[in-house]
Amino acid sequence: MNNFSKEVMHVGEMASGAALTVPVYRIKGDSDAPSVYIQANMHGAEVQGNAVIFQLLELLKNIDIKGNITLVPYANPVACNHKNGEYTLGRFDPITGVNWNRMYHFDESIIKPFVRDSIGKDDATIEANFKQLMIEKIEQKLEHNIFGLTTGQRIAYQLQRLAHQADLVLDLHTGPISSKHLYCPEYAQESAQYFDIPHTLLIPNEFGGALDEATFCPWWYLQEAFTELGIKFSISSKALNKESFTVELGSQEQIDLDVALDDAKSILAYLQYKGVIAAPEYQPQVMTRYGCYLKDYKAYYSPMGGMVDYLAEFGKPLAAGEPLARILRMDNYHFGTDDETENGGPLHYLSLDHEVLPILHFASASVNQGTELYKVFTNFFEL
Ligand SMILES: [Zn+2]
16 A cells, blocks of 8 residues: 555644644555545535545555545544534634635636736646646745635635645535535536436536635636637646536435445546546446536525424425425414414415425524525426
């Protein structure tokens, strides 16, 4: 196993002086095949990815590895340890309230000057220079920021420095109570069929601070800037191959090592397709895969407070008018039908007026009016 190594990355310090560290596992490939960066647990309660990384490491011991692979479990030690009672919080920095997965960096203004300087150079040189530029920009942020960084930025930028070194990036998350789903850049739609994930969100070229966007948007902008000048530079070509995904592995607050083994095999099928590994035994499963554009991914907010009985099954198209959930309001329970009608009664069925594909729902049965109850695909289609 001399191509396997482990390093401990220092990402911050607690008030007591205790070091915040993240383990980084690297496997060296034996060729210049595409490289991959995989991290898990940026959000504290989304722990299944750690189990998937465990299973990946176990499987990779017996696989012919072509491209470099970097694996980072427990990517955010602050979020990972952020408990309140029996629950893990860890979606937002408790001090600033900012979502931990909105702190990555990309400055679009680097694109135009870079393209101007790159005209006439070959693709491989452009690729190497652009990678270098992105890493330099992150290092500048990390090391030459006289006003300092927030706790979250310091963690995010160090992870991003590792991610920029790879061609392919997988950020492992989970939903609250959720089906498996994939955030996939629109240009990489073809790759979605290599994951054993039945639901894919196709996302546009808009940077909002997440790791997947921070790693694919720069390349997509670069391609577009060249295209505007009539120069062909394809980030989907075999030679360049730049893709990033957020992989939503199911529900928060739980790990399942058997499911993690399936998830690891699904990732290996994708890596096999991309040539990162030479292991043709890993192939995607045959399944119906649904796609949906991000603009058609809708949150449904509870029209009332109450106790929710979630009815709609994930991944099964729900016809218009069929109940999504029913809400129990015991304060409206009366011994007399007159009162019942007046107050709306104890049971309320919630439905939508068009067909949807339920993807995830809120983690608790008690909700306030306006709570994000379900997230659903609308205008979905088979991939
Ligand atoms: Zn997440």
